[in-house]
Amino acid sequence: MTILPLLLYPSLTALLLYVLLNLRPRHPNRLPPGPSPWPIVGNLPHLGASPHQSLATLAAKYGPLMYLRLGFVDVVVAASASVAAQFLKVHDLNFASRPLSSGGKYIAYNYQDMVFAPYGPRWRMLRKICSVHMFSAKAMDGFRHVRQEEVAILTRTLVSAGKSPVKLGQILNVCTTNALARVVLGRRVFADGSAGGDPKADEFKDMVVELMVLAGEFHIGDFIPALDWLDLQGIKNKMKKLHARFDSFLHGILEEHKSGKFGAPSHGDLLSTLISLKDDADGEGGKLSDVEIKALLLNLFVAGTDTSSSTVEWAIAELIRHPKLLKQAQKEMDNVVGRDRLVTELDLNELNFLQAIVKETFRLHPSTPLSLPRIASESCEVDGYYIPKGSTLLVNVWAIARDPNVWADPLEFRPMRFLPGGEKPNVDVQGNNFEVIPFGAGRRICVGISLGLRMVQLLVATLVQTFDWELANGLNPEKLNMDEAFGLTLQKAEPLMVHPMPRLAPHVYGSH
Template sequence: MEMELPLPLLLGSVAVAVAVCLLLLRGRGGKQQAARLPLPPGPRGWPVLGNLPQLGAKPHHTMRDLAREHGPLFRLRFGSAEVVVAASAPVAARFLRAHDANFSNRPPNSGAEHVAYNYQDLVFAPYGARWRALRKLCALHLFSARALDDLRAVREGEVALMVRELARHGGRGAPPVALGQVANVCATNTLARATVGRRVFAVDGGEGAREFKDMVVELMQLAGVFNVGDFVPALAWLDPQGVVGRMKRLHRRYDDMMDGIIRERQAAEEGKDLLSVLLARMRDQQPLADGEDGTINETDIKALLLNLFTAGTDTTSSTVEWALAELIRHPDVLAKAQQELDAVVGRGRLVSESDLPRLTYLAAIVKETFRLHPSTPLSLPRVAAEECEVDGYRIPRGATLLVNVWAIARDPDAWPEPLEFRPGRFLPGGSHDGVDVKGSDFELIPFGAGRRICAGLSWGLRMVTLMTAALVHALDWHLADGMTADKLDMEEAYGLTLQRAVPLMVRPEPRLLPPAYAVE
């Protein structure tokens, strides 16, 4: 016998069924609508190669120009790869804040495979437990607030050595020095003492320091090349640009260097430096970090050291070189910085890290240098794990994301007089008072932002600030070979990092009282 449903219950059931159908149709319609979203606009490319031949010698400049034509979010095609470029602060924020988790991985590339130990380093490692473990180790022993404070004497000691060496050989009759090379020796030795427990170069540099800087510059140049084989797999075996061959040769040189450092550290007494900690973990078959699976091996150690010795040295020294070049070109700014340093520090001693919080004008100079000359003009690439929507455009799964850090920091919509060196914009009452470089203000992100922000941000910022302060305070600067400030070449040499095309050649001259340069 069939039971007849009461009318209210029957009507309620029908209403629920209708609602479910409407929701299903709406969901299906939503998916169809998402699928109908357009891809970002972009220029027409070549057959097979796409837009690769159109990038030119300075891709960050080319991409800035393309943004003016197609908008701050545009699309390129590199061979078979879809590439989206963020060229304004709001667009960068939507990718690196709202969609940060979706863009937490790196796309495959030949540099990570052939130089960085097949993705076993920190910079190119896949996002996950192993990457977090490597980052945690670096933070604990190098980059945390406590580690930075513990290593303060190391930084101050190496910067003081650099200044004293320059003062000792300085003066108007002295031969000129390549400031970038001197700064690189200081940055490398400082990081080496913290990482492997000793200096790797003599204080005056020497042939070994020059060779190492050449290796780092070559690596950054190669890493900045858009390798055709990465984007057109059918051509990879040809290595048409010769990039992979050079990478393999360079890797062997780095590997020999890392082997030598590890062997020497194993033969010495165990210390508290990062390498000693890593070797102890390897010997005891401990995991990369507490609570993580997988023990550490020698390749892990070499890959991490490679990151630290490359990403943490030339980026610092080249930024300091750019800062001094800008100050020489702007003697009024240099004089004001020296006045501030004399007022805070005096002329009887060298500047220390404890002085830095009171050097507001110097801090503004450092920010302005990072703005005009970011060490990494194009962010390291990220890849979309899933399809998403940004600003009404469909971003396909697997698309590569590039953020034009250089163009964003020169965007006239965000920066008054963007091409001018104006540190005052960062002072109280200035147009960008309160803006910092730590990844929260997207109009100024020289270290990146989001999950994959540079792990060494805190170290790099302290080193650049201390080195710049010491060089400005302790020395006066004269250009070599009769060069005048208005004729100083400020051309860029493109790579993964932004080098000066022509090294800054200078003659330093002591400006402090003699006791300031005495060894304590």
């Protein structure tokens, strides 16, 4: 008899929540179309395991501007270039801030970073610091040699693998992380990634991937606040544990830098600049605290490493599946660069086919398939529909780049579409053309777009120039698994295992 009341409590709670939910005032204005919400949870069940794909399927039915109710939260989804331009260009300022989220609270130092920070003076200060000291044209050119040296080390690592298969994504991640670390910290943080690898590098990549997966999850507590304390999915607990690991990593870096453990800090690196700004009042945002410095480092190391390495991994996977395209790219490389030296960043502008390959990779495999959410500061109207104040905006970058109304044979890997005579010869990926926006667009466009583009182009160019590629275990390229693992970044579900076979003379790769 005593069990019956216990069984009734959840039912009564659910009934009460349902009643409360349905007592909420309806929007008097015309909302965008969308699927009917379930009681209490709204449209959360519609998202499935791969929300970018599920939302694309729904958009095919309801149109490129959709309204969803996720729990108690109004959500609008943009799934075409024209609708995305309305939000990120016409109404950009209204959608310049982020909604509150578990990721911002528990991973990003309670919104003290740049990615999750609300739009305002502090965000502008952090973005300005990065733009001036790290991503300006002068800074990019000044650190060109660093990127080229790290990519050269990568080629030697791959040569040293001999006949052993390599997990390409892992080695690429070491390269991108060390290249970034030398700019940010003035030193490398991992060993080369050769044969035995660096356990710290493996752990770091695992941490970054876990962060991207967790940050890409739709946490029920963010949408139904009454359930937040229950942490039904265990996401908050995982975020807190992961944050503690990252904080330990970043705290160690900061203290080592201050103490001069690795020699006197180079004043050309970003961290020295941040430390020098720590006690300086900034005209637009006040002083930088240790926590803000760590939060900024977290943004740079997470957003600036795995996004690039996973994009390059996708590119090589596509070229292995399309050997004629690989041969065409190698022929261009031999004609423009030759076979007696490694390709450099200064060569990239002349490598038109290579650039088209990179654009097509960004189109089919955007590193961020669903843009980081934004929030409507005020109500507005888009395409004749009412967008309520406080609505969360999701831009389905993945769906936009596969829109059959815009792209011919959208699921085909066809770099030629970006060349003269192709369907989109003048489209770039830098936020100016909304048909393909892997870095986002508008005020919250990725601050590191210049670095991301250069790093991906240089890595793909180098891997095309220096190696022929075979899949491990004699796998037929047609059987290569191209499934996606959803997270904030789009990983390959199955890591790419390859045999790199040098195609240039040994002296080009340098000493081991």
